[in-house]
Amino acid sequence: MKRVFSGVQPSGMIHLGNYSAMQNFVKLQEDSNNDCFYCIVDLHSVTVPQDPKVLYENSLELAALYIAIGLDPKKVTLFLQSQVPAHTELAWLLQCNSYMGELNRMTQFKDKSQKMTSVTTGLYTYPILMAADILAYDTNYVPVGDDQKQHLELTRDIALRFNNKFGNTFTVPEGIYPKVGARIMSLDDPTTKMSKSNPNEFSKIGLLETDAKIKKSIMRATTDSDSEIRLDWENKPGVSNLLTLYSVFGNISIKELEEKYKGQGYGNLKKDLVQVIINYIKPIKERYNELRGSDELKEILKEGAMRANEISSDVVKRVKDKMGFVQF
Numbered sequence: 001m002k003r004v005f006s007g008v009q010p011s012g013m014i015h016l017g018n019y020s021a022m023q024n025f026v027k028l029q030e031d032s033n034n035d036c037f038y039c040i041v042d043l044h045s046v047t048v049p050q051d052p053k054v055l056y057e058n059s060l061e062l063a064a065l066y067i068a069i070g071l072d073p074k075k076v077t078l079f080l081q082s083q084v085p086a087h088t089e090l091a092w093l094l095q096c097n098s099y100m101g102e103l104n105r106m107t108q109f110k111d112k113s114q115k116m117t118s119v120t121t122g123l124y125t126y127p128i129l130m131a132a133d134i135l136a137y138d139t140n141y142v143p144v145g146d147d148q149k150q151h152l153e154l155t156r157d158i159a160l161r162f163n164n165k166f167g168n169t170f171t172v173p174e175g176i177y178p179k180v181g182a183r184i185m186s187l188d189d190p191t192t193k194m195s196k197s198n199p200n201e202f203s204k205i206g207l208l209e210t211d212a213k214i215k216k217s218i219m220r221a222t223t224d225s226d227s228e229i230r231l232d233w234e235n236k237p238g239v240s241n242l243l244t245l246y247s248v249f250g251n252i253s254i255k256e257l258e259e260k261y262k263g264q265g266y267g268n269l270k271k272d273l274v275q276v277i278i279n280y281i282k283p284i285k286e287r288y289n290e291l292r293g294s295d296e297l298k299e300i301l302k303e304g305a306m307r308a309n310e311i312s313s314d315v316v317k318r319v320k321d322k323m324g325f326v327q328f
Contacts, residue, residue, distance in 0.1 A: 003171075004028050005139040007039035007081065010058035013206040014065055016245070016277075017184040017194030024143050024178065026070040036076040037137050037308060038066060043081045043088065044130070047123040048116075061288075064297055065207060068287040079304030081133065086312035091125075091132035093319055097162055098128055102154060108147070131155040135170050136312035143176040166322040170315075183233075183244060187221040190237035207281055208288060214281075215274045218242075229261040229269055239266065242273055250276040 006025065014022070029036050042059050059080060066078055081087055103109065106127050113119045134142055134155050144152055152175045159170040186192045188203040198204060202217040209217075222238040231254050233240045246269070247254050261269050291297045320327060 001033055001035045002140040003137055004034050004036040004141045004143065004176075005039070005134055005137050005173075006037075006143045007041035007044075007133060008062060009041050009044050010055065010062040011045060012058060012196050013204075013208070014062065015194055015196065015204040015206050016249070017204070018196075019069070019207060020184065020248075021143075021145060021178065022066070022069055024176075025066075025076075028143060028176075029072060029075045034141075037139075037311075038071065038076055038078050039081050039133065039308075040066075040079070041081045041130075041133065044126055047120055047126050048112075060292065060297065061208075063301055064288050064291040065284075067291055067297070067300070068284045069207075073300045073304070077304045077307045078300060079308045080301055083301070083305035084136075084308045084312055086136050086309065086316045087129065087132050090136050090312070090316050090319065091129040093316075093323065094132055094135070094158055094162075095125060095128050097165070098131075098158055102157070103127060105150075106154070107150060127151045127154050128158075131158050134173050135159055136315050137308075138171040138311075138315060139173045140171060141176050142173050143178075146177060149175065149177070162319075162322075169319060169322050183241075184248070185237065185241045185244075187217055187241070190222055190241040205277060207284055209281070211278050214277050218270050218274050218277065221270065223266045227265050229264065229266070230258050239269075242266075242269060246273050246276055249280040 008018075008022070025036070025038055028034050040059050040062050042055065045055055045058075063078065063080070067073065071078060103124055109124060109127075112123060116123075130148075130151050131154060134152075135158075142152055142155075152173070156172055159172045163169055163172075184194050186194050186198055186203045187205070188198070188200045192198075194204045196204070201213075202220050205214055205217050221242060223242070224236055224238055226236065228236075229239060229243070230236065231240050231243050243254050243257050246252065246257055250273075257269075317327060
């Protein structure tokens with residue numbers, strides 16, 4: 001079997017733009033040749049200041065959402081990163097086989113640090129922790145966004161260097177990058193992606209939004225002064241975004257939608273889209289609410305951590321043996 005690993009930070013609301021990436025995790029679990037490990041990477045979250053209560057709630061929320069969107073704990077290993085000590089231990093061992101020059105080249109660190117008045121060393125070294133996350137499971141494939149491509153390449157470089165220095169130790173992972181698909185853009189500025197960081201609460205639709213909030217967000221969505229409903233990202237990005245949302249979550253082609261709303265104004269399109277989104281996320285919210293405060297969720301995470309510990313501790317022992325540490 002091929003080992004698949006990926007993780008998501010518990011940094012707040014999962015919106016429709018994030019959802020397509022998470023759905024890829026569900027698709028990967030259905031391949032019987034894959035042994036999937038999916039992680040809530042809560043240790044990555046504390047590279048920037050966190051309210052402890054919010055981090056706690058966000059971590060459990062994300063775990064429940066993972067399952068609510070279709071991840072099956074019988075098919076995948078789902079766990080909290082902080083519950084598996086091998087991640088931090090291996091990160092230290094890898095730090096001692098990595099170089100400042102490599103970390104200095106990480107563009108995400110440059111972008112994030114420029115917006116901060118004080119920068120933690122954790123933010124600087126977290127690409128090494130990400131490498132440890134991946135290498136701790138003899139991972140073959142990492143489903144990851146293009147924004148993490150540089151970090152995955154660093155992981156591969158570290159693994160190859162270690163193997164060359166100490167002998168064959170790590171599996172060198174490969175990335176699974178998303179194919180170009182539906183673009184889910186911001187509702188207030190359809191030239192930019194839907195984003196958690198957008199301060200306008202009506203710019204995005206979370207998977208756990210109330211029906212009233214969904215309606216407000218869509219009815220306020222930016223369109224244009226024209227009235228023709230057609231897909232045209234260059235000239236009509238707002239309408240194109242609404243059509244894309246309708247197509248993806250209503251399971252209907254853009255061409256069918258253009259024909260259906262021919263000669264109608266944007267109002268009818270928006271009203272119908274409201275109901276499409278509400279109907280789509282309703283079962284996700286219902287399953288989430290069943291899980292969120294339940295013993296079932298904590299048991300799933302405990303069992304996931306136990307399996308993750310079994311696999312990753314063996315890898316750490318292998319690494320320490322190669323490096324010359326005394327082990328009993």
